[in-house]
Amino acid sequence: MERFGYVRAATISEALTFLNQPGYKNRPLAGSTDLVLLLRRNPDLCDRVVDISLIPEMHTIEKTGNDVIIGASASFSEIISNPIIRETGPILVEACKTVGATQIRNMGTIGGNVANAAACADSLPALVCLDAMARVLTPSEEFNWTVSELVISPNKTRIPAGGLLVSLRYTIPPSGTRGVFLKLGRRNAMAISRLTVAALGRLDENGRIADARFVTGSAAPQICRFKDVETSLLGQVPTPALMLAAGKLATEEMIRLSGYRWSSEYKVPALAAMTSRALSRVFQVREPSGEVV
Amino acid sequence: MIFDLIVNEEPIHTEAPADISLLHFLRDHLKLTGTKEGCNVGECGACSVLLDGKLVNSCLILAAQANGRRVVTIEGIHAEDGGPNDLQQAFIEYGAVQCGFCIPGMVLAGEALLNSNINPTRAEIREAIAGNLCRCTGYQQIVDAIQATALKRQEKGRRD
Numbered sequence: 001m002e003r004f005g006y007v008r009a010a011t012i013s014e015a016l017t018f019l020n021q022p023g024y025k026n027r028p029l030a031g032s033t034d035l036v037l038l039l040r041r042n043p044d045l046c047d048r049v050v051d052i053s054l055i056p057e058m059h060t061i062e063k064t065g066n067d068v069i070i071g072a073s074a075s076f077s078e079i080i081s082n083p084i085i086r087e088t089g090p091i092l093v094e095a096c097k098t099v100g101a102t103q104i105r106n107m108g109t110i111g112g113n114v115a116n117a118a119a120c121a122d123s124l125p126a127l128v129c130l131d132a133m134a135r136v137l138t139p140s141e142e143f144n145w146t147v148s149e150l151v152i153s154p155n156k157t158r159i160p161a162g163g164l165l166v167s168l169r170y171t172i173p174p175s176g177t178r179g180v181f182l183k184l185g186r187r188n189a190m191a192i193s194r195l196t197v198a199a200l201g202r203l204d205e206n207g208r209i210a211d212a213r214f215v216t217g218s219a220a221p222q223i224c225r226f227k228d229v230e231t232s233l234l235g236q237v238p239t240p241a242l243m244l245a246a247g248k249l250a251t252e253e254m255i256r257l258s259g260y261r262w263s264s265e266y267k268v269p270a271l272a273a274m275t276s277r278a279l280s281r282v283f284q285v286r287e288p289s290g291e292v293v
Numbered sequence: 294m295i296f297d298l299i300v301n302e303e304p305i306h307t308e309a310p311a312d313i314s315l316l317h318f319l320r321d322h323l324k325l326t327g328t329k330e331g332c333n334v335g336e337c338g339a340c341s342v343l344l345d346g347k348l349v350n351s352c353l354i355l356a357a358q359a360n361g362r363r364v365v366t367i368e369g370i371h372a373e374d375g376g377p378n379d380l381q382q383a384f385i386e387y388g389a390v391q392c393g394f395c396i397p398g399m400v401l402a403g404e405a406l407l408n409s410n411i412n413p414t415r416a417e418i419r420e421a422i423a424g425n426l427c428r429c430t431g432y433q434q435i436v437d438a439i440q441a442t443a444l445k446r447q448e449k450g451r452r453d
Binding site: 002003004005006008029032033036037039049051053077100101102103104106107188189190 | 294310311312314334335336338341347348349350352353354355357358360402405420421423424425
């Protein structure tokens with residue numbers, strides 16, 4: 001007997017109709033790379049999957065005014081090769097490049113990465129760094145949350161039952177903004193991230209830091225900007241010492257958010273080094289040599 | 294459910310459950326056993342096939358997702374006479390095949406790369422097969438075979 005049925009939606013409104021059709025326990029299916037494995041472990045998860053991966057309007061990537069809108073069913077490969085995102089949000093391109101390997105990037109979607117909300121999701125730190133908004137629809141309502149608000153904790157989001165994440169949107173950072181994404185994994189390809197950092201920033205005409213955004217992934221239960229790190233940088237002239245100090249602040253914020261865990265002994269020096277390295281590249285100062293804070 | 298799709302340029306019309314992976318549909322229902330089951334969790338790439346021209350892990354995709362679309366498996370990669378094509382011949386010449394289990398996936402990863410990039414660097418070749426595990430060769434011979442095929446296809450392109 002089939003453990004679950006399959007239905008393919010051609011439009012967003014058809015997907016919402018399917019997802020809210022009484023008598024079924026539905027689940028949206030995008031890239032399938034996570035859900036197929038989940039369904040194998042937990043067949044009671046749903047009795048029907050609603051395929052949203054072939055809805056054309058959910059693959060659109062477009063510039064509207066100063067914003068970029070990415071359809072939630074866009075695959076990592078589509079994002080990596082998209083000229084609009086390469087120009088306006090290269091940090092997201094770098095993050096998507098670190099996902100799995102070609103096969104996973106061809107199937108896996110940005111919306112699936114956000115909605116599945118794994119603690120190690122590679123696109124999340126980049127999206128939060130870009131202050132991306134998520135648009136969620138139900139048959140009667142529309143919600144617009146920041147990605148940071150949408151993701152409550154690992155594998156838990158605000159998306160209501162029968163709701164669908166349809167797109168992500170970010171405002172193009174001002175010119176002169178530089179972004180850096182770093183990932184620490186056990187190998188280069190197919191690696192689940194142990195730590196990621198996303199940093200974005202800009203200097204003013206006097207060479208002082210005018211904008212600093214800093215997010216880490218796989219470090220804390222919530223995905224959020226590290227405000228202490230950002231505040232320590234704003235208005236300052238970037239120096240290697242400032243970047244080292246920011247690295248130490250990042251580790252303190254991680255411990256405050258997630259407590260001291262078995263992995264902290266490894267993660268603290270790694271996060272300190274990754275933070276100062278990423279920020280040094282953003283603000284173009286000499287990278288501090290391998291000092292352990 | 295009813296399946297209508299194109300596999301290796303041939304139209305397929307058959308009935309199969311909606312909840313099976315594309316890998317099991319290919320192997321158990323169509324008896325195309327060239328596609329291998331290695332890890333069955335998307336780590337090893339032995340099950341790689343082309344779906345609408347894109348390299349995917351057939352173990353991580355439902356057969357239903359491929360309905361109405363085009364699938365190419367290793368059985369669909371061959372020379373006009375049915376023998377090995379130039380890439381497969383290069384795998385033989387360069388000693389890129391030992392136990393052979395990863396090779397169907399490797400060949401499809403190589404074809405997917407060469408379809409989009411006729412002049413790949415060694416780094417690009419390594420990146421293209423990063424999702425395909427080989428426990429025998431150490432990869433060098435596989436990279437050599439793909440690189441040699443790229444050069445031959447470029448030469449052929451210039452001649453034609």
